[in-house]
Amino acid sequence: MKTILIANQKGGCGKTNTAITLASALAVKNYRVALADADNQKSSLQWLKQRPSSAAHIQSLDWRNEKSIGDAPKNLDYLIIDAPGALSGEHAEHLISESHAIITPLQPSFFDIDSTRRFLKHLQDIKRVRKGKVELLLVANRVKANSASSRDIQEFFGKIEQQPIAWISERSAYGQLAVQGLSIFDKQQKTYVSIQKQWQPLLNAIIDDPTAWF
Secondary structure: OEEEEEOOOOOOOOHHHHHHHHHHHHHHOOOOEEEEEOOOOOHHHHHHHHOOOOOOOOEEEEOOOHHHOOOOOOOOOEEEEEOOOOOOHHHHHHHHHOOOEEEEEEOOOHHHHHHHHHHHHHHOOOHHHHOOOOEEEEEEEEEOOOOHHHHHHHHHHHHHOOOOOEEEEOOOHHHHHHOOOOOHHHOOOHHHHHHHHHHHHHHHHHOOOOOOOO
């Protein structure tokens, strides 16, 4: 089982959307997937409650209680964790100890960039991350082409000398589908496939699957 932690201390950066999008992508691909919600806002749990039985199955895990962390079925292929915003101290180390990779989404705003800079610095204080035992991937989220904020986030990536693994544009489809317990990977129409392709670099980075996704 490979465990992917979706984390950033900045609220509203797109953690839950990233978590549900990845979980549904894997489920549609017929992997055995669970989505663990460690955030007290329980957005991922609420999304799973809305998910129709006809959609690809994603197992729901409630990890809001720290004692539940690590409690997952043994037959899973992938476990996606939606981390709490206030990720620090022993709680952070506990979640990271369960993870093979950390995906950090951030939006092109001053507050996201500033908060993410501090979050990444905090992660480097955690021994498992510092030793390179956990892969750290950045995702530029809700990006508007040719905007000033887009240029700001490009400058940030240059300063930290790490480029995002994927650039995800702002689309209303995410919110519209989430209300139904669905994501863009639950749809096969051409419009959705074009959005799905933005996630391909991230999927390639975390999944060893040579078959075509689209």
